[in-house]
Amino acid sequence: MKDLPQGHENHFVHRIGWLRAAVLGANDGIVSTxxxxxxxxxxxxxxxxxxxxxxxxxxxxAMSMAAGEYISVSSQSDTERADLETERQxxxxxxxxxxxxxxxIYMARGVDSKLSRQVAAQLMExxxxxxxxRDELGIxxxxxxxxxxxxxxxAATFSVGAILPLAAVAIAPVSxxxxxxxxxxxxxxxxxxxxxxxxxxxxxxxxxxxxxxWGTLAMALTxxxxxxxxxxx
Ligand SMILES: [Zn+2]
Numbered sequence: 193m194k195d196l197p198q199g200h201e202n203h204f205v206h207r208i209g210w211l212r213a214a215v216l217g218a219n220d221g222i223v224s225t226x227x228x229x230x231x232x233x234x235x236x237x238x239x240x241x242x243x244x245x246x247x248x249x250x251x252x253x254a255m256s257m258a259a260g261e262y263i264s265v266s267s268q269s270d271t272e273r274a275d276l277e278t279e280r281q282x283x284x285x286x287x288x289x290x291x292x293x294x295x296x297i298y299m300a301r302g303v304d305s306k307l308s309r310q311v312a313a314q315l316m317e318x319x320x321x322x323x324x325x326r327d328e329l330g331i332x333x334x335x336x337x338x339x340x341x342x343x344x345x346x347a348a349t350f351s352v353g354a355i356l357p358l359a360a361v362a363i364a365p366v367s368x369x370x371x372x373x374x375x376x377x378x379x380x381x382x383x384x385x386x387x388x389x390x391x392x393x394x395x396x397x398x399x400x401x402x403x404x405x406w407g408t409l410a411m412a413l414t415x416x417x418x419x420x421x422x423x424x425x
Contacts, residue, residue: 215349219403220350224354226410385402
């Protein structure tokens with residue numbers, strides 16, 4: 193927390209959700225498509241096989257990202273809805289117990305007992321469910337889960353990432369496919385890491401290095417496996 197700017201605050205946490213999804217999508221798109229292309233190119237240096245593998249990887253990856261994100265976001269919102277329903281019933285059936293519960297939450301955070309009860313009572317008078325949702329369950333109303341939007345965002349950002357190595361290999365001579373994809377992907381990954389760190393207010397160099405190391409590992413591994421298969425088969 194020590195690096196947060198003082199006074200005029202930039203609320204980075206509010207951007208983390210969509211930023212994380214977008215960066216993850218693009219990152220996955222670059223790494224998985226580039227690795228696939230490099231693997232196929234190392235096994236059989238044939239332009240149309242490489243392009244077909246890359247396009248198939250783009251479509252498969254985008255679909256899998258969309259499905260995964262849809263499932264994870266909707267199950268999260270189901271859980272939240274169920275929790276809120278339980279809380280709503282509890283507030284209806286035993287408001288006094290709920291008032292005590294909220295009071296204890298504020299006391300545990302360091303507010304004295306009298307003031308805690310006062311705060312709990314006033315917040316519950318204003319909007320009991322919102323107060324419990326926020327301070328007991330950690331669900332804030334500003335964070336609304338949108339599964340379809342999350343799915344489309346992931347698929348779109350994955351595709352944008354995947355197009356970079358695919359476009360590079362499509363215009364490069366076949367004999368240079370591997371180095372061209374390698375360099376294009378590493379440059380894109382480094383830029384992506386730097387941009388996301390900048391937007392998210394984190395250390396730029398560290399983020400760029402992290403992303404680059406993983407990208408290099410993935411491509412080196414598939415290139416190795418592809419070359420091995422190419423000589424064996
Ligand atoms: Zn409660």
